[in-house]
Amino acid sequence: MRLTSRVAPAVLAVAALVLGVLPAQAQAHPDRAPGRVPGRVPGRVPDRVTVGGRTFIADGRGRALQWRGFNLADKSSRGTHAFADIRESDFEGMAARGFNLARLAFFWDDLEPTPGHYDRGYLTKMRRILDWANRYHIKVILDAHQDVYGPHFGSRGVPDWATRDEGLPFWPIPDDWFSEYFEPSVQAAFDHLYKDADLRAAHARMWMTVASALGGHPALLGYDLMNEPFGKFLDGEDLPTAAARFEATELTELWNRLARAIRRVDHRSWVFVEPTVIVGTGVPTQMGRIDDPHAGYAPHFYETAMETGADYDPNGTFIPAYEAAISHYPTRNRMPVIVGEWGANPYVAHASQFVTDMTASLDRFASGWTWWQWCRGGGYCFLDRTGAAKPNAQLLVQPYARAVAGDPLTFAYAPSTRTYTLTFRTRDHAEGPTQITVPRDTYPGGYRVEIQGAKASWDAHGQTVTVSTHDRAGATYRVTISPR
Numbered sequence: 425m426r427l428t429s430r431v432a433p434a435v436l437a438v439a440a441l442v443l444g445v446l447p448a449q450a451q452a453h454p455d456r457a458p459g460r461v462p463g464r465v466p467g468r469v470p471d472r473v474t475v476g477g478r479t480f481i482a483d484g485r486g487r488a489l490q491w492r493g494f495n496l497a498d499k500s501s502r503g504t505h506a507f508a509d510i511r512e513s514d515f516e517g518m519a520a521r522g523f524n525l526a527r528l529a530f531f532w533d534d535l536e537p538t539p540g541h542y543d544r545g546y547l548t549k550m551r552r553i554l555d556w557a558n559r560y561h562i563k564v565i566l567d568a569h570q571d572v573y574g575p576h577f578g579s580r581g582v583p584d585w586a587t588r589d590e591g592l593p594f595w596p597i598p599d600d601w602f603s604e605y606f607e608p609s610v611q612a613a614f615d616h617l618y619k620d621a622d623l624r625a626a627h628a629r630m631w632m633t634v635a636s637a638l639g640g641h642p643a644l645l646g647y648d649l650m651n652e653p654f655g656k657f658l659d660g661e662d663l664p665t666a667a668a669r670f671e672a673t674e675l676t677e678l679w680n681r682l683a684r685a686i687r688r689v690d691h692r693s694w695v696f697v698e699p700t701v702i703v704g705t706g707v708p709t710q711m712g713r714i715d716d717p718h719a720g721y722a723p724h725f726y727e728t729a730m731e732t733g734a735d736y737d738p739n740g741t742f743i744p745a746y747e748a749a750i751s752h753y754p755t756r757n758r759m760p761v762i763v764g765e766w767g768a769n770p771y772v773a774h775a776s777q778f779v780t781d782m783t784a785s786l787d788r789f790a791s792g793w794t795w796w797q798w799c800r801g802g803g804y805c806f807l808d809r810t811g812a813a814k815p816n817a818q819l820l821v822q823p824y825a826r827a828v829a830g831d832p833l834t835f836a837y838a839p840s841t842r843t844y845t846l847t848f849r850t851r852d853h854a855e856g857p858t859q860i861t862v863p864r865d866t867y868p869g870g871y872r873v874e875i876q877g878a879k880a881s882w883d884a885h886g887q888t889v890t891v892s893t894h895d896r897a898g899a900t901y902r903v904t905i906s907p908r
Contacts, residue, residue, distance in 0.1 A: 491792025
């Protein structure tokens with residue numbers, strides 16, 4: 425969510441309450457041991473790696489993977505012009521700066537403009553974008569995007585034919601579009617989507633159509649099942665109470681139902697689920713378990729005060745409160761965390777400190793993220809109108825270990841000294857080298873690499889430092905990259 429002026433008053437009230445009382449450090453509560461992944465053959469290369477409560481997606485060699493990238497979203501182009509603002513050069517630009525992930529927004533209203541009639545040209549355009557991504561070694565998460573439900577309410581997302589507002593009035597709020605979610609007509613539409621049998625079936629068929637058409641593409645990492653889900657409030661409920669009830673019941677059921685539909689045609693790709701946006705105020709999600717062998721967690725990470733137009737407060741409590749709230753659910757359910765959206769106006773006075781603090785935080789609890797968004801112009805765009813990276817947004821370009829042949833123990837980047845450190849431990853079922861992306865923009869004068877640990881060697885090819893370890897499993901290595 426990107427708010428233009430102010431968040432709904434209820435959200436701000438919750439933020440003020442919660443951010444002042446949550447502890448600064450995340451508490452892991454592994455009160456339910458995760459079961460073995462169905463069908464897993466003992467000794468087989470794992471599809472995930474869990475280290476200290478944090479889970480990483482693993483590749484076919486058992487290496488723990490990390491992700492950095494951007495959202496790609498063209499909300500203004502529709503029909504035959506859909507995706508017009510997304511080009512191959514976008515992926516070329518991302519790859520040139522070392523990024524390896526894109527979250528691509530698509531819209532159900534464009535895909536299925538009338539019931540049961542899917543626009544095959546739209547799917548062809550999606551495949552072409554995946555082809556571009558694959559050409560530049562970038563993986564893609566397909567995001568079924570909605571804002572304020574869909575076109576019936578002046579936005580994008582769920583088709584008009586799948587909108588049942590019970591005849592309730594809707595009043596647009598141009599200067600505070602997020603408050604439109606609280607309109608009874610919008611909440612009624614969400615409620616029918618979750619409860620009406622024909623709409624539930626249509627929602628599942630939509631995802632089966634996408635997965636059937638694109639599930640085998642080599643660039644596809646997975647599916648983000650719905651952007652920023654919302655639900656209906658009951659009489660007397662405040663925002664935290666409504667969110668908790670909705671997450672524990674209808675939202676959990678929705679994610680499991682859509683995941684089951686996808687598995688009928690795609691058994692390989694990941695499915696990513698989101699909590700409600702209230703997690704951004706420091707309230708832990710109450711979602712239940714997603715019964716899928718490849719389920720990931722994709723919350724959003726927006727600073728509430730900045731969403732209302734304020735500058736970032738380096739001494740504020742937002743980041744520690746968020747970290748305290750976000751870790752319990754993925755730790756308990758052994759899910760990798762890829763933050764689907766985060767960002768802010770890169771022109772505020774403390775923008776550089778914001779990017780520095782946020783990327784450090786993401787390194788502490790997530791295995792990947794996508795900034796909102798890759799585009800040219802104002803707002804949250806990474807690039808200015810000339811195509812150059814905005815000075816403060818440029819701080820997103822950092823070294824990171826895209827593949828670790830073992831268990832990542834710690835990793836961090838210090839922008840002040842341009843020093844990156846990675847500590848990892850080798851293990852069985854992890855083959856091949858550790859690969860660290862070192863963007864050229866970070867070290868224009870070159871860099872040096874130091875490795876602590878026996879029997880290791882390294883070399884550099886382009887933007888990648890390759891570290892080969894030759895010791896037994898259980899050996900620990902520390903890699904430091906700094907300016908020459």
